[in-house]
Structure formats: C-alpha cells, structure tokens
Amino acid sequence: DQQVKQNSPSLSVQEGRISILNCDYTNSMFDYFLWYKKYPAEGPTFLISISSIKDKNEDGRFTVFLNKSAKHLSLHIVPSQPGDSAVYFCAATGGGNKLTFGTGTQLKVEL
C-alpha cells in the first residue's frame, strides 16, 4: 500500500518558469513532510520540510504548500534553473515513525 504517492513520474519545464511537483498521502497520522532532491549517481539530499501546523514554508526559490484536508502537498520552484533538473522525492512521517517516501518525479528544466 503506497501511503505517499507522486503520480507524475516526470515533468518538463522551461528555464525561468515555475515548476510544481505534487505529492498525495493517505495516512492521516502523518504530520511532518519533506522533499528530497536526487542527482544521478548521488544519494538524495534534504531540500525543505513542513510541519502540519503550517500550510506553507519558503526557502529561497523553493516553497512547499500543505493542504491537510486534501492530504496533498506541493513543491514550487521559482524561477526554475537547469541545475534543478533532478529526481524529487516526497516523504512523510508521523507519530515518531520512520519516513515513508514516494516514488519520485523526474524534473527536467530546459533552456
């Protein structure tokens, strides 16, 4: 049972435009959400997180939005840059338990 879902395996965006990566979850116990970024031949690196007491968290070009009623979160990257091309993983946790990861979305930022 996939508790964290990233339904778009890939996304292509032009440089300078907004990239929106989506993630849905099913477990209502999840209260902390994270995004990871992964380049080829490297391990995932932590990007940004959000607690369920907030609905938005911003860090530079990256903003994560949380809609608890819809059990949905999204990562916005503005403006998108070619160096942002990577696989993005959404992850969630709650109740002191381990992180559960989605299957990832491959973002390609084109010139």
Added chain:
Amino acid sequence: DAGVIQSPRHEVTEMGQEVTLRCKPISGHNSLFWYRQTMMRGLELLIYFNNNVPIDDSGMPEDRFSAKMPNASFSTLKIQPSEPRDSAVYFCASSLTLNQPQHFGDGTRLSIL
C-alpha cells in the same frame, strides 16, 4: 563533517555469490536506514535500526537479505546468494532520530550477472 559513507560504490558479481555492502553513518546519528532504489518502485526501505537495534525489517525482500549493525559507526547489508533481480542501487541513510531528515550516502550500484 563527513557524510554517510558507503562502500563499495560499484559492485559487479556473478549470480550465487555473496555480496556485502557497508555503511558508516554520520557520527552522533542514532538511526540508520537501508534503501533499495529501482525504476519500478523508487526508494524502498529495506530495514532500519535505532540505537544499533533493528526496528523494522519488513521491507527485506527475502531471507537471502540480512543486515547487521554491530556498533554505532558501522552497518552491513548482505545478500547470499545473490540473484540478477537484486541488481539495483542500495542506499544507506542516517538521522539524529527516527523522524528527522535523513542524510544519504552516495549509494552502491550493484549488478548481479
């Protein structure tokens, strides 16, 4: 500060051989995780430890897989005997506690011929 260190980076071996993957977590981190990444399933959690104790190994695919953490600075993931379908990238990650952001190693790319 050194990150999570995995070895080897690449491993190519024949079916039936024993494979041992190694991981050194970040010093002071109490939780350690082993993942497998495939195209079909993304990042799958195989097993995780807290304070060197295995907490959940329900992700380990078969009895051919085993993992140990003899001390706070070292863990191994062993596959015996290995099969071609075990080919994947295996990641180790560590975190301060179970639900804190995890820091990943660069992975071991395993190819079983």
